[in-house]
Amino acid sequence: MLKLSNAVELADWEIQITQIRAQGAGGQNVNKVASAVHLRFDILHSTLPPFYKERLMATSDQRISKDGVIVIKGQSYRTFEQNKEDALNRLRALIQQAVKPEKARRPTRPTKSSQRRRVDNKTRRGEVKSLRGKVKI
Structure with a gap:
């Protein structure tokens, strides 16, 4: 049972997990065998x-195919159970990311106080620039 939110859960039969023993890709540890999970x-x-x-199908993610199948591949030098848990967490994160509503954007208009502060700073800068080179001590 994969719990996505308070009201939504996925049954075990909906998620197919295949265990694959994969050979390392060469390099120094050629003989290391990884536990891959699909x-x-x-x-x-x-x-x-x-x-x-609907939201999942509209998501632009390379792990989601056109016919609505999500394939998550995970391979590392850990146990099958750890890889399985990692793949389930990735599936949960993908679904939650696709479903969560977008936040309302902040109004882009600056506040009165920030506008006033900018004007004050600009006038001060102008005064300082005009005094440069003129003040002799």
Whole structure:
């Protein structure tokens, strides 16, 4: 059971996790064997609410295919359980990122006090520049 929020959970049968033993890509540790995990999640055939499905399908992420399948590949020199947990966390983060509402933007107009401060600073700078070279001690 993968919990996404208070109301939304994914059942275990919706997430397919395949364990793959992968050989290292060469280099110094040629004989090291990594535990790779391929996580597959079908958006369209899942129990997600329709709003979640729409937002996920509209997300521009290379892990989401056109037919609504999310594939997350993880490989590292850790145990299968650690890689599985990492892949599930990545899936959770991807779904939450796609679903969370965008924040309202701040108004871009400066406040009265900041406008006043800018004008004061500009006039002071002008006064200082005009005095340069003229004051002799």
